[in-house]
Amino acid sequence: MISEQHALSGDKGSPVTSEGNWGLLGHEWVVNMLRQHIVRGAVRHAYLFTGPPGIGRRTLALRFAQALNCANPPTPGEACLKCRTCKQIEAMQFPDLTVLQAEKEGGVLKVEQVREVQHSLSLAPYQAKYRVALFLRFQEANPNAANALLKTLEEAPAQVILLLTADNAEGLLPTIVSRCEVLRLRPLPIEAVQECLQARGTDESQTRLIAHLSGGRPGHALRLLADPAVLETRLKRLDDLQQLLSANRGERFAYAEVLAKEKETFRNVLFLWLAYWRDVMLLSAQADTPLANVDRSEEIKALAARLSLPATRRVVSDLELAIERLEKNINARLLAEVVLLDWPRVS
Numbered sequence: 001m002i003s004e005q006h007a008l009s010g011d012k013g014s015p016v017t018s019e020g021n022w023g024l025l026g027h028e029w030v031v032n033m034l035r036q037h038i039v040r041g042a043v044r045h046a047y048l049f050t051g052p053p054g055i056g057r058r059t060l061a062l063r064f065a066q067a068l069n070c071a072n073p074p075t076p077g078e079a080c081l082k083c084r085t086c087k088q089i090e091a092m093q094f095p096d097l098t099v100l101q102a103e104k105e106g107g108v109l110k111v112e113q114v115r116e117v118q119h120s121l122s123l124a125p126y127q128a129k130y131r132v133a134l135f136l137r138f139q140e141a142n143p144n145a146a147n148a149l150l151k152t153l154e155e156a157p158a159q160v161i162l163l164l165t166a167d168n169a170e171g172l173l174p175t176i177v178s179r180c181e182v183l184r185l186r187p188l189p190i191e192a193v194q195e196c197l198q199a200r201g202t203d204e205s206q207t208r209l210i211a212h213l214s215g216g217r218p219g220h221a222l223r224l225l226a227d228p229a230v231l232e233t234r235l236k237r238l239d240d241l242q243q244l245l246s247a248n249r250g251e252r253f254a255y256a257e258v259l260a261k262e263k264e265t266f267r268n269v270l271f272l273w274l275a276y277w278r279d280v281m282l283l284s285a286q287a288d289t290p291l292a293n294v295d296r297s298e299e300i301k302a303l304a305a306r307l308s309l310p311a312t313r314r315v316v317s318d319l320e321l322a323i324e325r326l327e328k329n330i331n332a333r334l335l336a337e338v339v340l341l342d343w344p345r346v347s
Contacts, residue, residue: 022063027056069132109145124159131157138164241273315344
């Protein structure tokens with residue numbers, strides 16, 4: 001059962017936030033559909049929320065759990081967000097809510113974790129109408145964990161609701177996807193995200209940058225707004241990128257050695273560089289698409305003018321492949337060396 005969004009949520013002209021939208025920015029079509037499932041007593045036993053990280057998958061799943069179990073719903077299909085149940089679900093500390101995920105982003109969700117929760121799901125809820133199991137970033141589940149969950153999906157008790165989040169449905173077992181109501185979340189218009197940030201009293205130039213960096217993902221935008229250190233780190237790594245373009249072989253080897261020492265840092269840097277090189281590729285292709293790194297537009301234009309589209313496309317493909325290989329535990333130092341040595345040299 002697959003539900004598609006017919007239009008981008010948060011279109012121009014629609015409200016940035018809405019009390020009737022579970023307090024969320026955008027994704028109105030999903031909220032309306034889930035609300036109707038509750039009102040009509042037609043709640044599915046399993047839902048899969050897909051979309052890029054930071055788009056609001058987890059928040060939407062938690063809002064749904066609150067609407068299902070709120071102790072004092074103002075109207076059917078709504079959550080008060082103030083009662084003890086709603087607050088505990090928000091903090092992911094509700095006794096009838098189980099949250100499973102890999103130990104860290106880019107890690108592995110193991111079969112033992114799935115099996116631990118299966119017994120509790122067979123029990124009646126402690127105090128709520130439904131037991132809710134939330135499986136975050138389910139694309140990180142290993143094959144045994146995915147197969148273990150499949151049995152629960154096939155035989156889920158009536159009082160259990162399974163909620164899964166993943167980057168996309170294509171990376172999951174088709175048998176799992178077919179047993180879920182799939183909700184594909186789309187990025188919002190950048191203008192809608194910027195408007196939301198400015199409503200919080202943030203500086204206009206800062207909100208413009210964050211909105212573009214977010215790529216229309218409201219959750220990612222709010223995290224950037226809440227943690228200025230992330231933006232400072234980004235500036236340093238993009239400065240490093242500029243220096244590496246003119247660096248010799250030895251300097252690139254030395255940088256790769258340091259970069260590869262901490263896998264999570266390496267992974268984050270690869271994502272930063274990928275976004276930057278995508279901007280270069282878009283300008284090389286003369287695409288009419290907003291840049292993510294709008295504060296570096298002049299240097300991106302200069303780089304795009306000096307490199308061909310095939311050259312920039314190759315760098316983007318290499319970075320995407322490097323991220324995939326890093327998550328498969330390929331030797332990090334060797335991977336970093338290959339990435340940097342294959343970059344064009346631009347003085």
